[in-house]
Structures are given as C-alpha cells and as structure tokens.
Amino acid sequence: MQPTRAVPDFDAVRAEFALPEAFPPDVLAEAERASAERPGPGPGRFDATHVELVTIDPPDAKDLDQALGVTRRGSGFRVHYAIADLGAVVAPGGALDAEVRRRGQTVYLPDGSVPLHPPVLSEGASSLLPDCSRAAVLWTFDLDEAGEQTGVDVRRAVVRSRARLDYAGVQADVDAGSVHPAVAALPELGVLRRAHAVRRGAIELELPEQQVVPDGAGGWTVQVRRRLDIEAWNAEISLLTGMAAARMMLDAGIGLLRTLPSPEPEALKAFVRAARELGFAWPDGASVAEQLAGLTAADPAALAVRRAATVLLRGAGYAAFDPAAGLPAPADPRHGGIGAPYAHVTAPLRRLADRFGSELCLAVAAGEELPDWLRAALPALPEAMSASDALAGKVDRACVDRTEAALLTARVGEEFDAVVLRPAGRDGEPGEVYVPDPPVLARCTGALTAGALVRVRLMETDPATGRIEFAAA
Structure with missing residues (x-):
C-alpha cells in the first residue's frame, strides 16, 4: 500500500518553539550597511584571490561558509580552507551582534530556515559565492605523505571561489576520474584523514540519517540520506581545522572548545x-x-x-577558558567523538561560536592581545550555544516525527518489517525499532531482541505531536 500524502504543519513547529519570524528593523539596517562594505587587500588582509578554491555544499545551499583547495605539494599535501569572515562585518556591541547572540545558530526546517544572520549577509555579501571577492579567514595546512599535519597558518584574506559545486556532482566527478583541479587531491587526502580518525579513536555511528523532502505531489516524505564519500572527505578538512584551532587555543591558554567526555x-x-x-x-x-x-x-x-x-557519546557541551578571568581550562579538553580537542571555527554564517573562535585564533596566530569585547564574551558563549544546539535538535526531530506520523496516519493496524535497535527496558520503557520502508524510527512494545528482524504492527500515530507507536506482531 502506498503511503498517504503527508502535509505536516511546520508553522506549528515554529510556533511551538517560538522561532523568530523576522529580524528587527535596526538589525536589518545594520546588516544592509555592513553588506555594502567590501574589505579588500591591504594591511592585515592578504590577497589570496590567486588561490584555487571551490565550495562543496548541498545543491540548494546559499549560506556558503567554506571554500576549499587541496593540492599535492612534494610528497605531501597543501590545504587551503577559506572561512567566511563575519568578524569583518559584525560590529561588537551593535544591534546585529546582539541579535545573533540571541539566536545562536541557524535553525533548519524542511520548508525554510530561520537564519542566524540576515540573508543580505548570510546568502549575499558574506557568502563565499563563486566569482566574487570575499573577506575570509584563510587556513593553510601542510601535511606529509601520510596525511599528518606538519604546519598551519591562519590569517585574514580576500579570496575568490572558482566554482559552486555540490556533493553529488563532485562524487560523480570522482567516480569518473575528472575532479575539479582545486580539489584534485581531496580523494587521496580524504582517505588518509579517515584512517587517521580511526587511529585517534573517532567514533562514527553512521546511523540512518532521516531527512524530510518534497514528495513531488505537494506534500512531504521522509528519506534516508546516503552519505557520499566526498562528504566524509570534506568533513575531515573541517575537523582538521577545528582540531588545529583547539590546539592553538590550548597552547595560548584561552579559548572556547566543543567538548564530549570520554565514555565511562x-x-x-x-x-x-x-x-x-x-x-x-x-x-x-x-x-x-x-x-x-x-x-x-x-x-x-x-x-x-x-x-x-x-551511549558512548553523551554529555556534549562547550568549555570557555580564560584563567586570567577566573575561567579554568577544562580537566578533559578532548571531544570523545572526534578523539582530540576540537573547536568550532568553520561555519560562522550558521553558528555563533565560530566567529568568536576565528577571532581567537587570528589574535593568537598574530601574537596579539585579545580585544576586550572578545574576552568579555567568552563566559556566556557555552550556555548560548548549548541552548541553541538543543533547540535546533528539537526542531529537526519534531519535523521528522510529524512527517513520519502524517505518512503513516492511514496505516494504523498494518504490519511492517523492522530492525530492533533496542529492546524494552526493565522499567517498562518501550523498545525502539527502525522500519526501512518508509524509513521510520519509533517506539515499540512487546518482546524484542536487539538486532533481530521482526514484524511489527502500527498501533498509534498522531501527526500533531509526531507520536508513533508499534507493537511486536
């Protein structure tokens, strides 16, 4: 039987979580003024427009945070990683700065996002769009033949992306042996960095990643997104940068880390x-x-x-440290899922912490004192980021759950094939199953054995809340 047409109410999700509908007029006015300023090469900003860079993102992305170049250098590699320079346009203490601190991060829904920055910046003047000169924080890495970092540099620059690529297109090029020259060495380096991740103890769950997409008939459906090799390789460059930033902060004795305790x-x-x-x-x-x-x-x-x-990846948080201001360094600075200390610096258009992390690294690399506004901001950032992370996760889960429930609302009583992910708890808590078609994660009652293939019966759905419950058939 074909699933019913799902028309979940995403506006109700926005209302439930009190997501902001628009930016205040003074914030929009400041963003417009900032978008008209185009920092060029000069003192304190390196002209890197000769560096071959491309962006690789989902096809509908407009907020392009990163541009990448990976080439061979002798027996090793050189990586250029340009990050949108929001510090060049967001004035500390202004209306825009206050608003993005309140929002914390961009929140994505299937029918549109609630952006961190006004689109005139995030999708326009600060986005690393192709064939446009843009202010960036440019990281340069040298790596040896095994993909191990041997050198790092970070500075303000002006960059110019050569092309706007998407994951599927680049993967097709990789498979055909015709990769864009700017990232010709990424497949080889990506494999080496993935092996490095395993050696350092990075925990990759690779569970089915659900996403809500249009069904082609005016409604919505849920699909499992297949992660391509190019996405994993691209992510390794972001992780390389975040780990280098964390090391820089720890050596300087001041910073903002993304942390996850090692498993008990x-x-x-x-x-x-x-x-x-x-x-x-x-x-x-x-x-x-x-x-x-x-x-x-x-x-x-x-x-x-x-x-x-x-269960091994619980307790994620943020740690701001500045002993001179009474903020001690964390006893365990590592991120257990990554297998190393890590800091957010690669997505400043979409995440608040990254702008501050970039400013920290730029000051440390230049041997400069941190500005007072940056030091003063550190204590409040962990709470702001943790709250926005929680909100974004709840919104995403609500959109998926309500779409699943809407897809299944006419199928109560039917049986489905499922994989048992977790049996029922001893306290009576239902177990959890994964139904591949349609791809649904849901609670399930009855006798269940983890890892078993079972038949389950759909007992209840509620599209208004996203509640779905199965029982062992």
Whole structure:
C-alpha cells in the first residue's frame, strides 16, 4: 500500500518553539550597511584571490561558509580552507551582534530556515559565492605523505571561489576520474584523514540519517540520506581545522572548545558486552573506532550495535577558558567523538561560536592581545550555544516525527518489517525499532531482541505531536 500524502504543519513547529519570524528593523539596517562594505587587500588582509578554491555544499545551499583547495605539494599535501569572515562585518556591541547572540545558530526546517544572520549577509555579501571577492579567514595546512599535519597558518584574506559545486556532482566527478583541479587531491587526502580518525579513536555511528523532502505531489516524505564519500572527505578538512584551532587555543591558554567526555569505563564495558551478545567478535584491546569502522552497513545486527554506541557519546557541551578571568581550562579538553580537542571555527554564517573562535585564533596566530569585547564574551558563549544546539535538535526531530506520523496516519493496524535497535527496558520503557520502508524510527512494545528482524504492527500515530507507536506482531 502506498503511503498517504503527508502535509505536516511546520508553522506549528515554529510556533511551538517560538522561532523568530523576522529580524528587527535596526538589525536589518545594520546588516544592509555592513553588506555594502567590501574589505579588500591591504594591511592585515592578504590577497589570496590567486588561490584555487571551490565550495562543496548541498545543491540548494546559499549560506556558503567554506571554500576549499587541496593540492599535492612534494610528497605531501597543501590545504587551503577559506572561512567566511563575519568578524569583518559584525560590529561588537551593535544591534546585529546582539541579535545573533540571541539566536545562536541557524535553525533548519524542511520548508525554510530561520537564519542566524540576515540573508543580505548570510546568502549575499558574506557568502563565499563563486566569482566574487570575499573577506575570509584563510587556513593553510601542510601535511606529509601520510596525511599528518606538519604546519598551519591562519590569517585574514580576500579570496575568490572558482566554482559552486555540490556533493553529488563532485562524487560523480570522482567516480569518473575528472575532479575539479582545486580539489584534485581531496580523494587521496580524504582517505588518509579517515584512517587517521580511526587511529585517534573517532567514533562514527553512521546511523540512518532521516531527512524530510518534497514528495513531488505537494506534500512531504521522509528519506534516508546516503552519505557520499566526498562528504566524509570534506568533513575531515573541517575537523582538521577545528582540531588545529583547539590546539592553538590550548597552547595560548584561552579559548572556547566543543567538548564530549570520554565514555565511562562501565558504559564502555556494557557496550562491548552488547556487541558480543549481538554476535560480533570483540578482541581484547580493540578500540570502538576500529570496530565500528569495520561494520557492514546493511547488517541489521550492525545497526543495533551502532544504536547501542550512542551511549558512548553523551554529555556534549562547550568549555570557555580564560584563567586570567577566573575561567579554568577544562580537566578533559578532548571531544570523545572526534578523539582530540576540537573547536568550532568553520561555519560562522550558521553558528555563533565560530566567529568568536576565528577571532581567537587570528589574535593568537598574530601574537596579539585579545580585544576586550572578545574576552568579555567568552563566559556566556557555552550556555548560548548549548541552548541553541538543543533547540535546533528539537526542531529537526519534531519535523521528522510529524512527517513520519502524517505518512503513516492511514496505516494504523498494518504490519511492517523492522530492525530492533533496542529492546524494552526493565522499567517498562518501550523498545525502539527502525522500519526501512518508509524509513521510520519509533517506539515499540512487546518482546524484542536487539538486532533481530521482526514484524511489527502500527498501533498509534498522531501527526500533531509526531507520536508513533508499534507493537511486536
């Protein structure tokens, strides 16, 4: 049976979470004035328009934060990574600065976003659009033949992207052996950096990533987005930059880190035990990163193992530190999911912390004192970012849940094939199943065994709240 046409009410989601509808007039006026200023080369801003760079984003993206160039250099590699320079246009203490601090980050819904910055900046004057000179924070990395970083430089620059590419197009070019010259070496370096991630203990869950998309008939549907190799390689360059920024901050004794505590020993033991119970050999001393990297994507039991690994990635937060101002450095500065200290600096159009992180690194690299406004902002940033992260996650989940419920509302009583991700808890908490068609994650009651393929019956849906409940058939 074909699913019904789903018309979820995303405006109700906006209202429920009190998302702002528009920018105040004074903020828009300041953004318009800022968009008219185009910083050019000169003292304090390097002319890098000769550097071959391209952007790689989803096809409908307009807020282009990063432009990338990866080339061979001797036996190793050189990476240029240009980040939109919001510090050049957002005046500290102004109306625009106050508004973006209140918003925290761009919140995405299927039918449009609630942007961090007015579109005249985020989709216009500050976006790294092709064939336009733009103010940027330019990171330059040298790496050896194994993809290990040997040098890093960061400075303000003017850059000029050569092309606006999308993931599917670049992946097709990679498969055909005809990659854009600006990123010709990215596939080779990307593979090396992915191996580096496993060695340092990065935990990649690779659970099904649901997204709400138009169904072609005026409604919406849910799909599982397949992550392409080029996306993983591109993400490794962002991680390389964030790790370099964190190291710079830690060496300077001041900064803003994205943190995730290492798993508690008991949680790790419980996860290994669960994986073995699902039939996976786990040699003594093997790392979680190595074991997850070796799982087969299509194996139902492997999906349950990945779901079980989510317990290892709890407690994410932000840590601002400035001992001179009474903010001690975190006892554990690492991000457990990345396997190294990490800082947000690569998405300033969409995330508040990145502008401040970039300004910190620019000052440290230049051997300059941090400006007073930057130092004063640090203590409040962790709470602001944690709150906006939570809000963005809830909005995304609400949109997916309500679309799922709308798709299934006429199918109550039907049976579906499912993979058991988590059995029911001893306290009576329902288990969790993944239904591949349509791709739905939902609660399920009854006797369930993690990793098993089962038939489940749809018992309840509520498109207004997104509630869906199955029972073992």
